[in-house]
Amino acid sequence: MATGTFAEKGADLELVGIQKRFPGFTAIESLDLFIPEGSFFALLGPSGCGKTTTLRLVAGLEEPTAGRILIGGKDVTSTKPFQRPVNTVFQSYALFPHMTVLENVAFGLRRRSIASPVEKAHEALRLVELDHLAARKPGSLSGGQQQRVALARAIVNRPALLLLDEPLGALDLKLRRQMQLELKDIQTEVGLTFLHVTHDQEEAMTMADTIAVMNKGQIEQMGAPEELYELPRTAFVANFLGQSNLFTGQVSGTTPDALTVALGSASITVPVARAPRRSGTVTVGVRPEKLTLLTSAPVAEAGRNVLGSGRVVDVSFSGVSTQYVIAIPGAGDVVVFAQNMVFGPVVHVGAEVWVSWAVEHGFGLEDAPDEVAAGVHDAAVAAGLDDSGFDSEPALEKA
Amino acid sequence: MAFTAFSTPTSTAAEPAVRKRSWIALVLLLPGILYLLLFFIAPLISLIFTSFQQPVIDGDIGQYSAGFQWQNYTDAVGQYLPLIFRAFGYAILATVFALVISYPMAYFIGVKMRRWPLAQSLLLTLVIAPFFISFLLRTLAWKQIFSDEGPVVPVLKALSVLPTDGHITGTPFAVVFGLTYNFIPFMTLPLYAVLERMDVRYIEAGADLYASPWTTFRKVTIPLSMPGIVSGTLLTFIPAAGDYINASNDFLGSSQTSMVGNAIEANFLVLQNYPIAAALSIVLMAVILIIVGIYVRRAGTEDLI
Structure with a gap:
């Protein structure tokens, strides 16, 4: 396999006429969404509004009942998750318990044969201030630390599109503020497209350029935080x-x-x-x-x-x-x-x-x-x- | 571990509450300890003594007296070395086959069927259903199925898979088949227990991090199910290595497929050469212990939380 390379920059995300039905209920009725490259986009809504389903559809972990998903103008609707230039910070972290923190972070790099994965993993861990725990297993870390490892494991891959599923939920207020700012920094610095799913309106307003407020599987309103608020x-x-x-x-x-x-x-x-x-x-x-x-x-x-x-x-x-x-x-x-x-x-x-x-x-x-x-x-x-x-x-x- | 449960508190002495608890722990452990002493340690010691016994000069067949005859071991190993190798060879093959057959089955029941708990229980019942019929009867049934007049042999002969003078019973194939078949539930159940509890979000995370389904399986699913693989293979390998039913003449085997278990059986029950039988048993146990020790260490399950 050839040596892999990082995404040069973020990519647009476009959802066209997305519908998702599960046996017994419809999670998303009909969703059209365009997220320009390099933006920090927040999907804000109460639990059960379809925001996490939307995220999982973009990641490829669910298949839409109808509609198309385009990343960087390319139709990825029928591709598998591992083929998409997308990484997710899972709400449950989903850190591999049998690997060290370092191996967790290097996992994606190794799969794509990116050069010097270990150094890059250390770099990402330094960014979330956890490099000193690189040799530990995730099970011995606190919830907040695990969350930061999950973040490092995703951003180390420099995906064109980073999906964040309530990534700061388990952090205490102070760390949360700090991580919000750091995330925003990383996003601006690297120019990646972030799609952030949250039920925390303050978090959405602090971090996102554009917020889409979702309720009952539909977008109620979309716009800049000030615009939405005022x-x-x-x-x-x-x-x-x-x-x-x-x-x-x-x-x-x-x-x-x-x-x-x-x-x-x-x-x-x-x-x-x-x-x-x-x-x-x-x-x-x-x-x-x-x-x-x-x-x-x-x-x-x-x-x-x-x-x-x-x-x-x-x-x-x-x-x-x-x-x-x-x-x-x-x-x-x-x-x-x-x-x-x-x-x-x-x-x-x-x-x-x-x-x-x-x-x-x-x-x-x-x-x-x-x-x-x-x-x-x-x-x-x-x-x-x-x-x-x-x-x-x-x-x-x-x- | 059992011993630290009540020995640690006594070392810290003083506190009466802790002392009381350690006393309760001792009482609770007592039946288990007694059982082990009576039915494992005592027979084991007796077996070791037997293995060193010597024949009584001018005595009856099967009459032995206490002694320290090391030769019993060299005789036993010298005489039955091929059977020992065969036993471990067959057991390893049967374990590998059982793993290959059981893993997809356990994965299907434990992971894919999670949404349908009723179907899950039903399928699990099917896995253990053979236990409702005697092990001997089932093995005999296979002998019938594989016999020269049975349904399989003529078909294979017609298809030229089997030469015209070929047999299935009495071949290594039949013995390994029998071992695999009989131990599959012991492999499937521990695998199922691990896979059923495994969080599928790890698999999603693997896919999200650019790992193909096959890579995710190798790097995530297999390591996470290692405790099940280790216990399943041990539960299959250990009894299979000592098994003497499948390989026996009366069932699926022949004199060409005898395993060490058959030799032990013959020495104990037919030849009445108790010291040789005991020595073989000890050798079998020692080899199993060594193999299992290396295996568990290599598998590194102690790392798995």
């Missing part, structure tokens, strides 16, 4: 990626620039450019940190929405900020995040308050009114599951 298109995205206050009401007036939605006796104005649905019943929203909490009725002001008065029903202090929940008649419960500019909460439960926000911070949803509740529900369920650690899989048990 202009969510569906109730699911609005509540899965951070939190949102959503208000549903009838459109009561339109100007070329702004849309006014009646909400009981009050009304909310949203820029037309940020509202895809412009008539009938619509849902509009605003992020909790965009709201200002006022203890006296504000003077009406152009370019600002005001809701109130309402009563504070819950206050929770979290260090940097305080979360207030305010019950406003006609608008429901509104969540406000306020920076702790002074010591402790500004108002207490039972206080009468008003909230206001700049019109340009509002957004409208594409969802039809009947889809909103389902989206909010899905996001709440997903958040609940994440809190209970449902998605995190235990490390491979010793064989």
Whole structure:
């Protein structure tokens, strides 16, 4: 066999009309996705949304029921996993227990007859700061160390496309932050294409250039992290990626620039450019940190929405900020995040308050009114599951 | 290991709780230790004594007295060396064949059938089903099948695979076949036990790291199933090396296929030459111990977690 070489650079990944059915359920209904070379792409979604299945399809570990997979413009749909220029960091690590850490890392290099595999493996281990454990067996390493070995074992191959399946799940917060930055560095440095699957929205936003939010086997919305956060298109995205206050009401007036939605006796104005649905019943929203909490009725002001008065029903202090929940008649419960500019909460439960926000911070949803509740529900369920650690899989048990 | 279980705490002395536990360990181990002493160590010592006995001058056939006759060993080995070699040759062949046949079977049941536990149990039952019928009866049945009037020989003769005056029974083929057939369940079960627990994600990881299915099998699956391979081959090889049923005249063998087990049987039961039989038994045991020791060391299973 000829001496192998590394991929020169990352490759595009294109999924065309992918569908995946398992006996009894459909994991992916219909998925089209284009990931340009050299990008850091995150597939974000709750467990069971089809993101891991998507990853396994790209790796070749599952075969799609329909559709095509192209890597670097080449159709790889019918090729076997070992023939694809792809490496995976498995959620369960799947480190070979009978080999040393070094041999684990060198495994892929040896299979492709890459020159001096041992030196390259050591180099990769130095990158994840584990070279001193090269002679150990994976079974004697901690979960976090195993995860870093798994990472080294994949990136050492310099694949055109690196697939990451919740690769940082078992790390503690500090190491996780550190690894996030390191991963990002490696990606920028080498210019590989990363496809990162995660349920952790913060991780996705920190690391990825582009995020696709998945729910129930479909992509809900795709875009840069800021874009997705500031202009969510569906109730699911609005509540899965951070939190949102959503208000549903009838459109009561339109100007070329702004849309006014009646909400009981009050009304909310949203820029037309940020509202895809412009008539009938619509849902509009605003992020909790965009709201200002006022203890006296504000003077009406152009370019600002005001809701109130309402009563504070819950206050929770979290260090940097305080979360207030305010019950406003006609608008429901509104969540406000306020920076702790002074010591402790500004108002207490039972206080009468008003909230206001700049019109340009509002957004409208594409969802039809009947889809909103389902989206909010899905996001709440997903958040609940994440809190209970449902998605995190235990490390491979010793064989 | 059994001994450290209760000897370590006594060395650290002092703590009464630990002492009590070690006392319980001793009580629990006692039946096993007694059993081994009574039914393994004592007969073994007796066998060693027998192997050095000498004939009583002018005594009856089969009458021996205590002695220290080293010659028994040189006589036994000198007389039966070909049988010893044959026994190990056949046993190695049967072990290899049983492994080659059992591995795919165990892999299929243990890995491929994981989604259907019911089918898995059914197939496992089929593997051990032959045990429901006596070992002797099954071997006799094979003798019938392979006999000159049986269904196989005329067909093979018609196909010119077998010469017109050829036989199957009484040939080394029949003996190795019988050994392989009879020990396959002992090979399959330990292999199955390991493969059934093996995490298939290792196989996926192999494929992901550019290893073809064959390379993954060699580099990942085989090493991970090594404990099963070692125990399966030992469970096959050790009894096969001492077997005297398959190779006997009454079953699948002939005088040309006698193994050391047949010689031991003949000396004990027919010739009543107990010292020679005992010496052969000891030699057989020693050789098995040496071979197994080297094998286990080479297989390096102690590394496998």
